[in-house]
Amino acid sequence: MHLNNNEIKKCLKQGKEFIFVASADIEFKQNIVYSNVCVPEKWGSRFVSSCLIVEAIGQTIELLIRKVYGVSGSMYLAQIKKVRNYNIIQLVEQFQNIRIISEATQKINNCFISAANAFMEDERICYVEIYHYIIP
Amino acid sequence: MNCRQILKHRYPFLLVDKIIEHEYNEKIVGIKYISNNEPWVQGHFPDEPVFPGVYILESMAQIGGLIFYLDDENDQNSENGKLGWLVGADRVKFLRTVVPGDILRIEAVKIINVGSLAKVSCVAYVNEIKVASAEVTYAFK
Numbered sequence: 001m002h003l004n005n006n007e008i009k010k011c012l013k014q015g016k017e018f019i020f021v022a023s024a025d026i027e028f029k030q031n032i033v034y035s036n037v038c039v040p041e042k043w044g045s046r047f048v049s050s051c052l053i054v055e056a057i058g059q060t061i062e063l064l065i066r067k068v069y070g071v072s073g074s075m076y077l078a079q080i081k082k083v084r085n086y087n088i089i090q091l092v093e094q095f096q097n098i099r100i101i102s103e104a105t106q107k108i109n110n111c112f113i114s115a116a117n118a119f120m121e122d123e124r125i126c127y128v129e130i131y132h133y134i135i136p
Numbered sequence: 137m138n139c140r141q142i143l144k145h146r147y148p149f150l151l152v153d154k155i156i157e158h159e160y161n162e163k164i165v166g167i168k169y170i171s172n173n174e175p176w177v178q179g180h181f182p183d184e185p186v187f188p189g190v191y192i193l194e195s196m197a198q199i200g201g202l203i204f205y206l207d208d209e210n211d212q213n214s215e216n217g218k219l220g221w222l223v224g225a226d227r228v229k230f231l232r233t234v235v236p237g238d239i240l241r242i243e244a245v246k247i248i249n250v251g252s253l254a255k256v257s258c259v260a261y262v263n264e265i266k267v268a269s270a271e272v273t274y275a276f277k
Contacts, residue, residue, distance in 0.1 A: 014182075016179065078230060083224055083226075
């Protein structure tokens with residue numbers, strides 16, 4: 001399933017000023033998601049922070065959770081088990097070239113456990129293991 | 137300690153307002169004021185602003201990294217200017233929401249410093265209530 005930027009804005013609870021996913025492709029059978037990263041419209045800076053790659057990964061996985069598991073209510077980022085930065089990204093132009101590929105997401109009770117890598121061309125720049133919780 | 141002179145981060149990613157305690161190579165305590173006038177407020181979330189968890193992590197990482205900065209130009213033996221690159225984080229937990237008006241107080245304590253790597257334990261508080269914690273790893277050139 002392909003999601004464009006407008007569909008992503010409808011799917012996520014964040015406002016358009018804080019959405020860092022340009023487009024996404026969800027593979028339902030494999031339970032994984034691919035996405036392309038962007039800065040929001042009217043981004044007032046030439047710079048980004050490494051924390052935004054983690055946010056982009058979190059939003060990418062949230063799309064998968066909402067589409068594959070049909071979660072429509074609120075979720076929150078409860079834990080980040082592991083972050084590994086392999087390169088430093090500081091400029092918007094670099095950030096917009098990032099592609100995210102998730103690994104399979106598991107659901108345990110109200111918690112979704114996921115992992116994902118961020119790449120710039122063929123170079124891995126970040127790895128994250130993340131826990132999302134559903135707010136009952 | 138003037139954070140603006142030391143850290144290269146600038147608005148909107150300078151996520152430390154002041155350092156209130158610094159014990160070189162051991163411990164640091166910093167403050168981040170959470171304001172309604174920050175760019176994330178509009179989008180995270182539109183009806184109910186919540187300081188993003190990844191920004192808490194970034195704030196912890198910025199403050200924690202200053203442990204290894206010796207703010208003493210007269211010390212000939214110092215490693216003044218030693219700033220780490222954020223290479224990893226583990227066991228990051230977000231326990232409560234942080235909202236505009238809150239004052240985030242971050243305490244960071246060195247766990248280990250071996251060769252060009254260092255690990256720091258960070259805890260964030262609002263009104264003395266723990267809101268987040270993390271272990272942050274830095275690499276030095």
